[in-house]
Amino acid sequence: MTTPRVRTSLAASALSVAVLASAGLVAVGGAAHADAPVAASAAAGGALSWGDCAASVKAADGQRCAVLSVPLDHADPTGPRIELAVSRLASARPEARRGTLIVIPGGPGGSGVQRLAQKGAALAKETGGAYGLVAFDPRGVGGSTKARCGLAAEDRWMVTVRSWPAADGSIAANAERARRIADACARNGGAVLRGLTTANQVRDMELLRQALGEEKVSAWATSYGTYVAARYAQEHPGRTDRWVLDSSADPDPRRVAYGWLADMAKGAEDRFPDFAAWASHPDRAGDGLRLADTPEGVRTLVLDLAARLDRAPRATTVPGAVLDGASFRQALQLALYSDAAFPAFALLVDQVLDPEASPVLPPELSGAMPDEAAAVTVGVICNDVDWPRSVPAYARAVAADRARYPLTGGMPANVTPCAFWKGGAVKKPVRLTDDGPSNILMIQNLRDPSTPHASGLRMRAALGDRARLVSVDRGGHGVYLTAAGGAGNACGDRTVTRFLLAGERPDTDVRC
Numbered sequence: 301m302t303t304p305r306v307r308t309s310l311a312a313s314a315l316s317v318a319v320l321a322s323a324g325l326v327a328v329g330g331a332a333h334a335d336a337p338v339a340a341s342a343a344a345g346g347a348l349s350w351g352d353c354a355a356s357v358k359a360a361d362g363q364r365c366a367v368l369s370v371p372l373d374h375a376d377p378t379g380p381r382i383e384l385a386v387s388r389l390a391s392a393r394p395e396a397r398r399g400t401l402i403v404i405p406g407g408p409g410g411s412g413v414q415r416l417a418q419k420g421a422a423l424a425k426e427t428g429g430a431y432g433l434v435a436f437d438p439r440g441v442g443g444s445t446k447a448r449c450g451l452a453a454e455d456r457w458m459v460t461v462r463s464w465p466a467a468d469g470s471i472a473a474n475a476e477r478a479r480r481i482a483d484a485c486a487r488n489g490g491a492v493l494r495g496l497t498t499a500n501q502v503r504d505m506e507l508l509r510q511a512l513g514e515e516k517v518s519a520w521a522t523s524y525g526t527y528v529a530a531r532y533a534q535e536h537p538g539r540t541d542r543w544v545l546d547s548s549a550d551p552d553p554r555r556v557a558y559g560w561l562a563d564m565a566k567g568a569e570d571r572f573p574d575f576a577a578w579a580s581h582p583d584r585a586g587d588g589l590r591l592a593d594t595p596e597g598v599r600t601l602v603l604d605l606a607a608r609l610d611r612a613p614r615a616t617t618v619p620g621a622v623l624d625g626a627s628f629r630q631a632l633q634l635a636l637y638s639d640a641a642f643p644a645f646a647l648l649v650d651q652v653l654d655p656e657a658s659p660v661l662p663p664e665l666s667g668a669m670p671d672e673a674a675a676v677t678v679g680v681i682c683n684d685v686d687w688p689r690s691v692p693a694y695a696r697a698v699a700a701d702r703a704r705y706p707l708t709g710g711m712p713a714n715v716t717p718c719a720f721w722k723g724g725a726v727k728k729p730v731r732l733t734d735d736g737p738s739n740i741l742m743i744q745n746l747r748d749p750s751t752p753h754a755s756g757l758r759m760r761a762a763l764g765d766r767a768r769l770v771s772v773d774r775g776g777h778g779v780y781l782t783a784a785g786g787a788g789n790a791c792g793d794r795t796v797t798r799f800l801l802a803g804e805r806p807d808t809d810v811r812c
Contacts, residue, residue, distance in 0.1 A: 348511050353387060354443060357413055360420045364388050365413065365443075368436065368511055372495055374503045382492065384504060385443030386436045387413040389420045393429030399541055400514050401431035401800070402505065406523025406547075406778075408496075408680035409673060411442035422781050423520070426797050431518060436508055440496045440676035447493035447675045449485040456668035461677055463714040464626035465698050467610035471715055475691045479720045481678065486722035489675060496679035497726050502532045509539060518542040518800065522778055523751060524560075526742075527551055530732055530759065533766075537736035542800055545742045545767070546780050547751045548759035553729040555758075557681035557718070558688070563752050564633070565705035565712040571636045571749040572599065572707055574775040578642050579649075589646040602632065603706055605652050614652065616659050618666045623652070623659045629709050631662050636749035637777045678717045686725045687718035694719070734764025741799045742767050743792055747775035760809070769809040770795050 353365035365387045372380040391397040403423070405415045412435030420433050437444040454460065455477060463474045485493055505528070509517050518541040521529035526545040533540050549560050576595035584590035592598045610625035628648075635645035644662065651657040669677070688694065694715040701713035740763055744756035753771065760769045772779050772792045780796045791812035798804050 348386060350388065353413070353417075357387070357443075358417050359387075360389065360417050362389055362392070363417060363420060364390075367443075368504075368508055370504050370507050372491060374500065380491075382439065382445035382495075384436050384439065384445070384508075385413050386434070386508065387416050388435075389416060389424055389433040391429040391432050392424065396429045397432060398430050399432075399516065399518055400434050400512060401427075401518040401520060401542075402508070403433060403435040404505075404519055404521035404525035404529050405435070405438075406525050407438070407441070407676075408498075408524055409441060409676045410438075410523070410525070412436045412438070413442055419781060426781060426793070427800055430801055434508070434512065434517075436504070438501045438676075439492075439504065440672065440679060445492060446672040447489050447496060447679060448671050449481065449493070449675045449678075450488035451481060451484055451671055451674055453668040455481055455484075456671060456674045458664055458669065459626045459630050461669070461674055462630070462711055463716055464630065465702070465710045465714055467625055469699060469702055469710060471691070471695050471698055471710075475694070475715050475719075478715050478717045481674075481717040482682075482720035482722065485675065485678065485682075485717065489679070493675055493679050494683060494723070494726060496676055497683045498528055498531060498680065498729075499684075499727060501528050502535060505532055506536055506539070509536075515539070516541040518544075520544045520546065520780065520800075522546045522780075524549055526751075526759065527556070530740075530763070531730065533736060533740065534730070534732055540737065540739060542803060543740040544780065544796055544800065545740060545759065546796075547744060547748055547778050548742055548756045549751050550755040550758040551732045551762050552758055553685070553731050556685050556729045558685065560681075560751070560755075561716070562701075562712045563755055564750060565701055565708045566754065567749040567752040568633060568636060568707045569705055570747045570752055571775045572632075574639070574747060575632075575636060575642055575645070578639070579646050584646070587643070589643055589650070591646060591649055602649065605649060606709070609652065614659055616661050616666075618661055621661060621666060623648075623661060625709065626711075627661065627665050628652070629707065629711070630665060633708065633749060634662055634664060636775075638782075639776060682716075682718035682721040683726045685718075685729050687716065687721070689719050691715060691719070732759075732762040734762070734766050736766050738766050739803075740767040741770065741796060741805050743770040743772065743779045743796055745772050745774050745776055745779055748777050749775075750777045768805045768807075770806070770812060771809070772812045 348366040350364040350366045353359040353363055368384045368386050369381045371377045372382050403415055405412045416435045440447050465471050516539050519529050526548040530551055533543055576598040579591040579598045580595050592601055606625045606628050609628050613622040613624035616623050635641040651659040697713040698710035702710040744753055746753050770792055772789055779792050789812055
């Protein structure tokens with residue numbers, strides 16, 4: 301799973317709920333450059349014609365946009381086609397350019413075009429014009445062809461799409477809603493919805509490479525995007541140059557999607573001590589955000605308030621929206637993505653403590669997401685793999701998860717629409733292997749609320765000698781070029797930048 305306070309990614313999107321385009325002068329291997337439209341094969345959808353980006357993109361200086369036509373069904377390349385929004389930032393130093401780097405967003409549901417607008421300038425500066433930067437909006441996202449499920453507004457709130465159990469831990473209402481969402485998606489989604497898969501994103505990315513005229517491409521992938529990138533590297537190993545996986549998801553076919561959601565419970569427990577230490581620090585007294593004298597006191601307070609809101613939800617500044625235990629816990633989970641979001645959650649705690657205050661919900665919780673966003677949020681994870689079907693088994697898992705991980709209240713183990721998904725997985729997920737060039741650098745925070753460090757270790761094990769892992773002793777989701785937001789650090793940034801510029805990786809896994 302990209303937002304005013306926290307970057308949307310694997311945990312804030314469909315796993316939860318739920319970049320770019322470029323070029324300099326010379327492509328890797330002497331292929332045609334991407335600064336001008338490049339003649340592409342019919343299979344790749346023809347030439348890319350670059351122009352101004354839509355006003356909604358809020359483009360960075362120099363950012364250009366185009367449309368790539370791809371088959372709706374890659375098994376039928378002459379059949380119906382859909383459009384993908386593509387964007388680029390050309391290298392400002394053509395003499396320094398060594399290739400094209402694709403920025404792959406998280407999600408499912410993250411926009412590559414928007415991520416380029418947000419991160420492109422920083423990445424271009426960090427790499428000194430060594431790359432033209434390219435990204436695209438995956439199917440169902442942003443400016444690309446979208447699917448719809450036709451869901452009622454009450455079924456499109458983050459706390460309903462993500463299936464937070466009732467205050468007493470029961471999941472009957474969750475199961476009923478999940479079945480209703482699955483039925484609506486089957487009824488209204490059609491072939492476009494069924495085409496929302498990781499496998500298709502990989503195929504679309506390969507057609508983008510062809511349309512750019514590049515022999516090889518490099519990549520910086522984050523969150524769910526690391527799974528996309530790893531799949532691409534396995535299926536097109538000869539097309540990969542320098543590959544960066546930032547905040548990796550577990551690629552084990554038995555845990556894809558379903559396991560990602562489950563991992564968020566441990567991720568929250570790993571990360572919460574950072575917030576508790578921050579919120580109990582004497583420095584917080586000066587800004588009125590010190591919640592307790594000790595980290596243990598902060599944890600007790602947060603859990604007590606969640607239980608209080610379970611019993612008696614509060615009206616908020618948003619008409620018709622209430623703050624209950626589920627939305628309070630969801631607000632916490634979002635805040636754990638970045639240290640920069642800590643003050644807003646501490647303020648929310650302070651508002652809950654004041655019986656006269658009207659709590660202010662985070663933007664992500666203050667209304668229903670668009671139907672198209674809800675469709676891609678559930679579509680990819682439900683189309684990619686078969687989920688467990690037994691509602692009683694989910695109920696047992698929720699009870700165990702609530703006891704072990706009280707901060708997340710059983711949500712990561714709960715039933716989703718995937719339990720009732722018509723047709724199940726489009727295809728079985730593939731197992732990643734260590735067969736391919738050793739050109740992958742992974743970077744992972746030790747305390748990530750969405751893709752825990754343990755998830756990164758599983759990706760590392762799957763890739764074997766193809767990869768090296770840089771573990772960063774920080775908290776938050778996303779590492780590279782995020783130090784200003786409270787994640788990442790100079791050591792991690794230097795290691796990734798050195799790899800992108802000179803191809804140098806540590807000889808072994810390292811810790812920053």
